[in-house]
Amino acid sequence: MPVEQLIPETLPRAQAHARPDSFADVLIVGAGPTGLACAIEVQKAGFKAIILDKGCLVNSIFNYPTNMVFFTTPELLEIGEIPFTTSLVKPTRQEALEYYRRVAEHYKLHVCQYQWVKTITGEDGNFRITATDRQGHIHDYCARKIIVATGYYDLPNKLGIPGEDLQKVFHYYREAHPYFDTDVVVIGGKNSAAEAALDLWRHGVRVTLIYRGLQMHHHVKYWVRPDIENRIKAGEITAYFNSTVQEIGGDYVVAKTPQGSQRLRNDFVFALTGYHPDYDFLSSVGIELSAEQHRPFCDPETLESNVPGVYVGGVIVAGSRTNEIFIENGRFHGKQIAAHLRQTQGRGNAAEE
Numbered sequence: 001m002p003v004e005q006l007i008p009e010t011l012p013r014a015q016a017h018a019r020p021d022s023f024a025d026v027l028i029v030g031a032g033p034t035g036l037a038c039a040i041e042v043q044k045a046g047f048k049a050i051i052l053d054k055g056c057l058v059n060s061i062f063n064y065p066t067n068m069v070f071f072t073t074p075e076l077l078e079i080g081e082i083p084f085t086t087s088l089v090k091p092t093r094q095e096a097l098e099y100y101r102r103v104a105e106h107y108k109l110h111v112c113q114y115q116w117v118k119t120i121t122g123e124d125g126n127f128r129i130t131a132t133d134r135q136g137h138i139h140d141y142c143a144r145k146i147i148v149a150t151g152y153y154d155l156p157n158k159l160g161i162p163g164e165d166l167q168k169v170f171h172y173y174r175e176a177h178p179y180f181d182t183d184v185v186v187i188g189g190k191n192s193a194a195e196a197a198l199d200l201w202r203h204g205v206r207v208t209l210i211y212r213g214l215q216m217h218h219h220v221k222y223w224v225r226p227d228i229e230n231r232i233k234a235g236e237i238t239a240y241f242n243s244t245v246q247e248i249g250g251d252y253v254v255a256k257t258p259q260g261s262q263r264l265r266n267d268f269v270f271a272l273t274g275y276h277p278d279y280d281f282l283s284s285v286g287i288e289l290s291a292e293q294h295r296p297f298c299d300p301e302t303l304e305s306n307v308p309g310v311y312v313g314g315v316i317v318a319g320s321r322t323n324e325i326f327i328e329n330g331r332f333h334g335k336q337i338a339a340h341l342r343q344t345q346g347r348g349n350a351a352e353e
Contacts, residue, residue, distance in 0.1 A: 021110070024050040026341070027129055027143035029117050031057050034314030034330040035149040036100060037079040039109050041334035042147075045342050050141065051109060052131055054116035058100045060153035061093060065195065066175045068093045071221055076328040080107060115139055120146060120285045124309030144345075147337060148285065148305075149313040149330075152277040152322050159187070159271055163248030169269045176203035182267040185210060185253050187245055190217045192272040194228045201237050208238040208264060210245055210255050219323065245269075277316040285310060295319035302340035303333055311337045 026042045028035045031053035039049040056062055070077065074084040074091045077099070084091065084099050091099075104111060115131040122128045122142075129141040156171035158164060173196040181204055186197045189211030201207045209232070211217075216225055231237040240257045247254040253266040279294050286307045288297045296316060297306045304311050313333035318324040 021050075022139070022141045024048045024110075024141070024143045025345075026050075026145045026147060027052065027127070027141055028147045028149060029053075029120075030149035030151060030314070031055075031111050031113065032060055032149060032151050032314065033058060033077065033079055033100060033327045034151070034333055035147070036103060036109060036111075037331045038147050038149055038313050038334035038337060039111075040080040040103075040107050041338035042341060043107065043109075045338040047145075047338075047341060047345075049110065050143070051111045052115045052117050052129070052141070053111065053113055055154070056113050057104060057111060058097065060151050061096050061100070063153065063172055063174075064093045065173050065199065066093065067199065068195070070096065071191075072326070072328055074099075077331075079103060079331050079334075082106060112139070117281075120310075124307075127309065144309070145341065146285075146310045147313055148282065148287070148310065148316065149333070150278055150281065150316060152275045152315050155276050155278055156271070157274045157276055159245065159273065161245060161247060164271070166248060166250070166269075168250075168267065169248060169271060171271050171273075173199075173270050173272060176200045176205060179268055180204045182206070183265050184208070184268045184270065185245070185264065185266050186270045186272060187211070188270075188272040188274070189213045189215075189220075189241075190272075190274070191220055191224065192274075193270075194220050194224050196270055196272055197237055198224070198228055198231065201231060208240070208266075210240045210243050210253075212242065212244050214242055245271075274322070276320060276322065282312075282316065287312070290319060293319040293321055295321075301336065303336050304340060311340075313337065 025047035026049045028038050028051045031051045035051055039051050042049045053059060070091050074086045078084045080103050082103050086095050114134050117129060117131045119130045120127055125144050127143050127146050131139045176199045179200060183206045184200055186193050186209045197207050197209050216228060232239040240255055243255050243257040245253055246256050248269055253264045255262045279289060282296055287305045296312045298312050303313060314330040315322050315325045
């Protein structure tokens with residue numbers, strides 16, 4: 001099929017012939033499981049899709065702790081009707097990375113990694129997208145429709161305290177080895193904090209956990225919670241509940257606790273206090289967000305936002321309520337969007353090739 005059929009008539013034909021790989025019926029921002037699922041479904045519907053991501057394929061999963069085990073079973077992580085087989089009952093991070101690579105290869109998805117979308121302009125049927133790569137080069141794209149499936153894991157919830165920008169402070173946890181025989185403070189009381197504290201302790205780290213809640217959060221995985229609670233009860237992990245970190249210094253942390261202010265000897269800090277979607281980016285596209293929970297306004301059936309031709313998918317649909325949507329239910333958003341595209345656009349141009 002001629003390239004010209006894939007792009008709006010308003011675009012210069014010389015530009016169309018220059019970079020045919022920069023034009024798509026649907027451009028998807030985000031190459032996580034939801035973004036991949038959306039690409040698969042719109043391709044099945046006959047539309048040409050391009051995926052852009054500022055990181056690698058399923059970048060959020062890549063940034064999970066090295067030895068992480070998923071809470072869910074593998075069949076609930078499947079996309080594109082490709083079976084996800086694992087060696088154990090619950091899949092590991094490594095198995096998930098392999099699975100999603102295999103899915104992308106199977107469907108020959110057009111994924112542009114390490115391209116950070118900066119602007120989306122234009123209108124329904126004629127969107128223009130600019131992205132920058134790691135070298136600072138600008139890449140231009142055009143698309144009839146946009147799907148934003150950017151997730152939330154790239155933006156940590158900051159503490160907003162003195163010392164948070166020190167090199168000793170991290171908002172992501174990978175593995176324990178570099179922290180052997182050091183004093184580490186873990187801030188938080190949910191899954192990330194609990195699992196990091198346990199992994200560090202098991203690898204010879206002196207761990208102090210600080211959490212604003214009265215006890216470990218009830219969302220902590222059922223097999224992790226008794227483990228962390230028993231370590232705390234035995235005094236193997238020091239814990240300060242109903243407490244907050246007030247300041248981080250080069251070799252100390254100041255915490256406000258029920259027993260008063262505590263100055264703790266410290267080498268490293270893991271501030272594992274959660275993450276949030278990129279609300280500024282959503283707003284820059286013109287998507288309206290609810291006042292309290294920052295939910296994007298969208299049709300619950302089609303997931304088309306208040307901006308005609310721009311759809312939202314995955315966890316960003318829930319706004320700040322990031323515990324409402326996971327891979328398990330966000331993976332179906334592609335089917336909803338593709339169904340609406342079929343209804344309003346007919347068969348995609350790619351199906352005619």
